[in-house]
Amino acid sequence: MKRSLAVAGAAVLLLTGCGTSGSSEPAAAGGAATIDYWLWDVGQQPQYQACADAFHKANPQYTVKITQYGWDDYWNTLTTAFVSGTAPDVFTGHLSRYPEFAAQGQLMPLDDFVAKDKVDLSIYQDGLADLWVTKDGKRYGLPKDFDTVAVIYNTEKLKEAGIKPEEMAELSWNPQDGGTYEKVIAHLTVDKNGKRGDEPGFDKTKVATYGIGSNGSGAGFGQTEWSMYTMSNGWQYGDQNPWPTKFNYADPKFKETIKWFTGLIDKGYMPSLDIVNSGVGMIDAYGAGKYAMVTEGSWNTKTFFSLKDVKSAIAPTPIGPTGKRASLLNGLADNITAGTDNPEASWAWVKFLASPACQEEIVAKEATVFPAIKTATVKAEKAFAEAGIDVKPFTIHVDEKTTHLAPIAEHWADITATMTETMDSIFSFKSDVNALDQANATVNGLFG
Amino acid sequence: MGSIRWGRVAGWAVLVVVMLVTLFPFYWMLRTSFSNTRALAGGASDLLPVDFTLGAYRRVLGLSTTAEAIAEGGSSGTVSFWLYLRNSIVVSTVTTLGQVFFSSMAAYAFSRLRWPGRNALFTVFVTALMVPPIFTTLPNFVLVKDLGLLNTYLGIVLPHLLMTPFAVFFLRQFFLGINASVEEAARIDGAGHVRTFFRIVLPMSKGPIATLAILTYITSWNDYFWPLLVGKAENVRVLTVALGIFRSQTPQGSPDWAGLMAATLFAALPIMVLFAVLGRRVIDSIGYTGVK
Amino acid sequence: MTSDTVRAAPRATPGTVPDPPPRSLRQRLGDLPVAIMFVLPATIGFAVFYLWPALRGAYLSLTKFNVLTPPTFIGLENYERLFGDRLFWNALKVTAEYVVLNIVTQTVAAMLLAVLMYRLTKSMVVRGVVLLPYLVANVVVALVWYWMLDFQIGVVNNMIEWLGLDRVAFFGSDWAIPTIAGINTWRHTGYTALLIFAGLQMIPPSVYEAASIDGASEWKTFWRVTLPLLRPVMALVMVLSVIGSFQVFDTIAVTTAGGPINATRVIYFYIYDMAFNRFNFGYAAALSSVLFVLLAGIAYLQLRLSRAGESDLRGS
Incomplete structure (x- = not known):
């Protein structure tokens, strides 16, 4: 009844002559189809537009229309689009979002297509393809890129501290005294009077340059914050990955790592959570020379290297008590919506995005991300090198097999809510690491 | 009298301080918009633009190549500025005219007419102020889509065309203040309600109506999420949506500060010009209103 | 609610x-x-x-609904959950803190500004400048201030240090709510002042003439004459700003995202997070319904206390 009232109301308006200049997509004729494709990263739009052009050339019957939304708008808009049936055919998916969409039947499983076209999943970096298979064994995406974590440092600050770049590549840490890694961080920290963090008389309340920057407490993920430490200390997120049924946030190894890490704040080597929360971002602070080094994901490499007044270099994450380094391996993929009118065309596009023709020939050369295909990674390394950036410290994890698959789990948003609160509280010294017992119980409670 | 003069001086002093606090962030936006985003962090406390460039404005207008844009910490959108400007003007003007007109009609009925159910209905109207937009956005979007109005001007303006609870509430409160005698005089002269409304109430309330129109225009001009949802298509895309690419680019990266500031100033500029041109007239009309 | 809301006092509404x-x-x-x-x-x-x-929305609050699949009716379960939800009560507390701070600073500043403008100048420029912050979208205002208030590189903290004081973590646990209230005061003061200003213009000059003949001081005139005559407009301003203030969202989403440790997890942000990030739309609807009832109650009280339906301006 309400609906008809609404329609009537709108009809009245239409009749009263409010001009419209509406346009709707003409229906596809014959085999031709327009594929609606969404992505959020405007920096990557050019390379995927190039892929779309190449795709159209190879398949003249298909045209790809790319729409970009900023990250914040992207998910709202997508949710609304799902509700109203105006979702795109294909969109860039995210690990933290796709399980929920899949569970609600909004995504199209790709298994039949993959089997039919005999897609070779071994061309991708190990493990990446598994991230896009849900608990019930259905595949929803093919990997398009991957990322790892490394240390990015300010070469000028390093020189002032008298530390050699070679040393940076061989650092190790442990949860007891922090090892050579903490020594370097301490030495890189300088207070207002010019005293370094490891010198007597260092004033930790008046720090001019922190040895290591911070991006916050990392909640339950800690990808660029603490995952490289916890995992090189032999810790795992859950009993299995993907799809853990129990989490290990109360594990002593996790606790001792976090205790050591937050100790850096107490010593004045890393900014407090209040300072971090009162800052627009790690990149800006780093660019202003407030941080000597940061731990960062490979996707931001270019941003750091294009900062005007700071010269940077990259070092691998430190070797931990296990005798190995560690980095999470994460990546994006493209999802097809269940409601698409053109499953065949959408699949052709997704397959193309995940193929060497797009990743190796186009994306790799742009040197913005690492394409998911192994052989394309090499090309991307070369492209970065040509731009004057040695990205080996990021890819070393792949070569040395020290990557750990990013955790992917059900209830991720709820886990994040609990862990944000607890980790923030630990990072601001309002509670100690034993608060993780309660948090872990809450998290595991979600899995009934 | 000395005391009064001192009062005026103090008053002006306060006013000047308020103006400075109001304006400083604008200066900062301006200064930032002429800077190079990549250099901003290094020159964080410089009071003048850092590494002066018009690059941000070139990016906003879609004049720079992608490579140039990325070198300065931004990205290049293709922006048909004049088209989006026209769309923004159409949307804001239609919204303002419709909303102010229909709301003032309703406000008249709620304040100057006597009819059963008047206060109950008005109460219901006002409580709509408290409905969180989260709940109206989704159903309204579905409705607009079902009506086939996605990517049309009508679809963009429809939810705010006939009323907003704010507008009705606002005007009713002002209409209440109108002196009854004037209206009664008109009534005695034999004027009907329609005539009274157009000839007496509207002209007498020029001030509040102008104020409401200005506020509505600005709100409509700045509206972002709704036009993004229903009017992403090029031919109806409004300025805020077109400039939205400067708002949030990468999940964890640093925003294109210079581009964002340039875009913001650019989006606000047309309204400022509009008010500068129309403003004198609007303000004058406010000046002559009031109750006699 | 009854029609009392509007016609709170038994006295006749002037004009009708x-x-x-x-x-x-x-x-x-x-x-x-x-x-x-x-x-x-x-x-x-x-x-x-x-x-x-x-x-x-009211119906959805009685359901389990995750937006993308049809809702299932669960009765009052969401409301029961709400009473035991620590974060909900925290959100109410934080929101109340924010609202009080924001409303007090904003209303006082706006009133002062409106009266100053009315008494001192008819200048277009002044009025234009005052409204400028409102021309900028909420999100951008939040970003600009977030940036200016940055602990390490923000211009405000640089000035503070230049004055020889310690830098302030404006978005840390202690300062976050006052800071956010301040930012929104900056954006809305001019707007509110214009509303009040419009109200001041509706007061006939004859009233002031009378007061001045009686020899009342400016201060006395303001309290005895101006304020009572402004009542309908002030009621409007207060109701609108309290409601708007309760729905603070953008500024928090851009700056603190509810942190640190829930210090700024205001009710509206909590609702949004539940609905769109955690797909708990049914529960979000229940939260909204409670917020709605709360706001309606507050608005009712405000209108009642301020006798909004009347001004003391009587027909001549």
Whole structure:
């Protein structure tokens, strides 16, 4: 009844002559189809537009229309689009979002297509393809890129501290005294009077340059914050990955790592959570020379290297008590919506995005991300090198097999809510690491 | 009298301080918009633009190549500025005219007419102020889509065309203040309600109506999420949506500060010009209103 | 709610003639036919774009609904959950803190500004400048201030240090709520001042002349004459700003995202997070319904206390 009232109301308006200049997509004729494709990263739009052009050339019957939304708008808009049936055919998916969409039947499983076209999943970096298979064994995406974590440092600050770049590549840490890694961080920290963090008389309340920057407490993920430490200390997120049924946030190894890490704040080597929360971002602070080094994901490499007044270099994450380094391996993929009118065309596009023709020939050369295909990674390394950036410290994890698959789990948003609160509280010294017992119980409670 | 003069001086002093606090962030936006985003962090406390460039404005207008844009910490959108400007003007003007007109009609009925159910209905109207937009956005979007109005001007303006609870509430409160005698005089002269409304109430309330129109225009001009949802298509895309690419680019990266500031100033500029041109007239009309 | 909200006091609303006792049908209906014509367009807009979604929201609060699959009816379960939800009560507390801070600073500043503008200058420039912050979208205002208040590189902290004081973590646990209240005060003061200003203009000069003949001081005139006459407009301003203030969201989403440790997890942000990040739309709807009832209650009290339906301006 309400609906008809609404329609009537709108009809009245239409009749009263409010001009419209509406346009709707003409229906596809014959085999031709327009594929609606969404992505959020405007920096990557050019390379995927190039892929779309190449795709159209190879398949003249298909045209790809790319729409970009900023990250914040992207998910709202997508949710609304799902509700109203105006979702795109294909969109860039995210690990933290796709399980929920899949569970609600909004995504199209790709298994039949993959089997039919005999897609070779071994061309991708190990493990990446598994991230896009849900608990019930259905595949929803093919990997398009991957990322790892490394240390990015300010070469000028390093020189002032008298530390050699070679040393940076061989650092190790442990949860007891922090090892050579903490020594370097301490030495890189300088207070207002010019005293370094490891010198007597260092004033930790008046720090001019922190040895290591911070991006916050990392909640339950800690990808660029603490995952490289916890995992090189032999810790795992859950009993299995993907799809853990129990989490290990109360594990002593996790606790001792976090205790050591937050100790850096107490010593004045890393900014407090209040300072971090009162800052627009790690990149800006780093660019202003407030941080000597940061731990960062490979996707931001270019941003750091294009900062005007700071010269940077990259070092691998430190070797931990296990005798190995560690980095999470994460990546994006493209999802097809269940409601698409053109499953065949959408699949052709997704397959193309995940193929060497797009990743190796186009994306790799742009040197913005690492394409998911192994052989394309090499090309991307070369492209970065040509731009004057040695990205080996990021890819070393792949070569040395020290990557750990990013955790992917059900209830991720709820886990994040609990862990944000607890980790923030630990990072601001309002509670100690034993608060993780309660948090872990809450998290595991979600899995009934 | 000395005391009064001192009062005026103090008053002006306060006013000047308020103006400075109001304006400083604008200066900062301006200064930032002429800077190079990549250099901003290094020159964080410089009071003048850092590494002066018009690059941000070139990016906003879609004049720079992608490579140039990325070198300065931004990205290049293709922006048909004049088209989006026209769309923004159409949307804001239609919204303002419709909303102010229909709301003032309703406000008249709620304040100057006597009819059963008047206060109950008005109460219901006002409580709509408290409905969180989260709940109206989704159903309204579905409705607009079902009506086939996605990517049309009508679809963009429809939810705010006939009323907003704010507008009705606002005007009713002002209409209440109108002196009854004037209206009664008109009534005695034999004027009907329609005539009274157009000839007496509207002209007498020029001030509040102008104020409401200005506020509505600005709100409509700045509206972002709704036009993004229903009017992403090029031919109806409004300025805020077109400039939205400067708002949030990468999940964890640093925003294109210079581009964002340039875009913001650019989006606000047309309204400022509009008010500068129309403003004198609007303000004058406010000046002559009031109750006699 | 009853019509009391609007006609709180038994006294007659000026401008409208007191209702005579009903005698005939025609008189009971009053101006109904004309009134229908006048309110119809707005009522259509209201029913379609506000009432219907609100009713739908109320229904959804009784369901388990994750947006993308159909809702299932679960009765009052969401409301039961709400009472035991620590974060909900925290959100109410944080929101209340914010609202009080924001309303007090904003209203006082706006009143001061409006009176100053009214008394000192008719300048277009002044009025334009005052409204400038409102020209900038909420999100951008939040970003600009977030950046200017940055602990390490923000211009404000640089100035503070230059003055020889310690830098302030404006978005740390202690300062976050006052800071956010301050930012929104900056954006809305001019806007609120203009509303009050419009109200001041409706007061006939003759009233002031009378007061000045009586030899009342400026201060006295303000409290005894101006403020009472501004009552309908002030009621409007207060109700609008309290409601708007309760719905603070953008500024927090851009700056603290509810942190640190829930210090700024205001009710609206909590609702949004539940609905769109955690797909708990049913529960979010229940939260909204409670917020709605709360706001309606507050608005009712405000209107009642301020006798909004009348000004003391009587027909001559």
